[in-house]
Amino acid sequence: MTGPPNASSEERTVDRQPGLSVRLKLTLSYAGFLMVAGLLLLGAVWLFLLRYVPNRAMLYNPDDSPTGGVFPVRSALLEVFAPKAAAVLAFLLVFGLVGGWILAGRMLAPLTRIAEATRLATHGSLSHRILLPGHKDEFRELADAFDAMLARLEAHVAEQQRFAANASHELRTPLAISKALLDVARADPHADTGEVMARLHSVNARAIDLTEALLLLSRVHQRSFTREPVDLSLLAEEATEELLPLAEKHGVTLETGGDAALTDGSPALLLQLTTNLVHNAIIHNLPEGGTVRVTTGVRPGAVVLTAENTGDRLTPELAATLTEPFQRGTERVHTDHAGVGLGLAIVKTITHAHDGTLAVAPRPGGGLRVTVALPAVSPSTGTP
Template sequence: MARAPGMSARLKLTFSYAGIVMLAGSLLIAVAWIFALRWLPDHDPPKPSPGQMTAMPAPGSGANPAILILGPSRSDLMRGFAPAAAVALAFLLLLGLVGGWFLAGRMLAPLTRITDATRLAATGSLAHRIELEGRTDEFRELADTFDTMLARLEAHVAEQQRFASNASHELRTPLAITQSLLDAARNDAERDTDRLIDRLHVVNTRAIDLTEALLLLSRANQRSFAREEADLSLMAEEATETLLPLAERHDLLIETSCAVAPAIGSLALLLQLATNLVHNAIVHNLPGKGSEGTTSGQGMIWVSTGIRGDDVELSVENTGDKLAPELVATLTEPFQRGTERVHTDHAGVGLGLAIVDSITRAHDGALTLTPRPGGGLRVTVRLPLPAPYRTPTADASETRYVPTALRLARIGPSHPSSPT
């Protein structure tokens, strides 16, 4: 918005300093003036006659001398004090202006550095930091806050650029495959049409799943959803029931221990969160039955919910390959897949845990990924417990159960979107 040019902050502070100095000097001079007037007569003393000025008693005559004491009057004070006061005020004005200019410049120097950093950030340079020296004060707090904002903004921009690049690559893959299949069908008139349609259907389904996952991730990041009363135990049970056939095909056992876990949030997003966690635990588990009917071990999945302290907790733990902590730390990034964890079937599009992380943060919660010593992964989601269910005397180290039943409409025969 265009604005008319105004006085600079340094000039305003200079005039303010000079005004304060002038005011203090004027008050001091006024006090001195009033104090002096109190001891002076309000009229000029009578002038002595020539005889009074010269007549003095002879020494030793015993006569009392007539002593006439003459002092300054108010008119004398006006003639002597007023010019000196004017000179003093002029000096104070000059001192206030000059000293105020330098003091204002010194005080506003940190603000100048912050303004320069802001201009650099406005041009797209987010790597610059103010790094203001000195002890903590208002300017130091402002500079540190601005540095923190720049760091977070730089990380966010880098993440968005990386996400856009990865999303473009992932979306280009099914389109390129589709184009290749169509070109091959055009050049080969005798090609099996049914087989071509089946392959195009698979590729198109993967593209649809990826697009829906991207839309869901965007929705979670924007927090554009209505919040209502929910129960994570119902979400976990429904996700387990929905994915039970997939677990049976992988020859996996699922154990559930779901206590009441009230929360506030989006029913659809929380169900998607639970579905993604159970789905990942299934497809990234121990290998199921092979082509010869042999197994390398019975895979297990443990799903539990409950209240711990002032949080509700959803935990999904599974057996599987041993995971390095460095790999686990990257699993919540979009399109990041551990090469040793991706199987040929139901490998997803690399957004499963990224969506879980976004949904968790959108509900002001925390996501924790911990590799199991024997192999596999433990994923824990903790969301804030609604205020009506909090007890001040609860021990945060123990799991509490809320006896009060929640009025929650069961999500009726739902078909959550394909886990990603």
């Protein structure tokens, strides 16, 4: 027994009967309005004339002697007025149809350009832009909004393509290493299997870490998490306690401080964010005698979590790229717990999913300062 098809993976279309084009509808509307206006005008003229024209009038001779005849004035006037009115209405009809067709075409020209851009985008051409000229109006706002959407889509698709290529490369590396180790072990039956197994374990652990990081990024992008009040200062303490053995192993001193910083979000994801910041600060540090300082604070309308570490000097340009997936600021990382190049990328994704901002800047003496700002909530009510 099979279930219903997945509606999200299918292209939904609606069968519609063919109808009149919008241009023709506007043309008929313009012509019909012009005809109604003409009829009202002619009706008003006719009623105005009736007020001053008697129904019948006596005919007189030049010497003012009555002839005894009666002339139907209104009937005669109607005989003269009706053909003229019919001609005017016919002219208004033709003028309304022709003029309405031209006006409708000019009014709908921007929609034609927008529709063409939509068709190109449907077939994968996201680089096309409408660039509608003219002054700002409703059509110009629609075209500009559509251009902005295309720009965001193009950037998102390019980012996803780079991410997929980098992820494939990063996943291929441990698989290739594993294959090479197995080939060596197969070719030399007398080789030290313990060393091979240890290296295989290390390589597979890195592949698992990378896969879990990719899955976490996918879940965060969907924003499918429950929000509740979270104190960033408590998360900072928990993360530093968890990573204290790693810091002691590499001679890095951990320091924490600051005030309570209450925000609204997922405790698990925000803990992952804090842990990634501390972990990244530890492994990208001085070979010995390094320092990591994690602080929390409150700004107007926001709470701040800052992680600073000592390390190599970085340029602002390089620091700005560290939040991209698989980017590393220095090759001087420890061989164990070296990460998979997604630490700050995950931090950036979790921050944006919580409607926050992320700032990465090099420290003057070397190292990095990463600042996460999230919306603050009231300690008493738990509301923003």
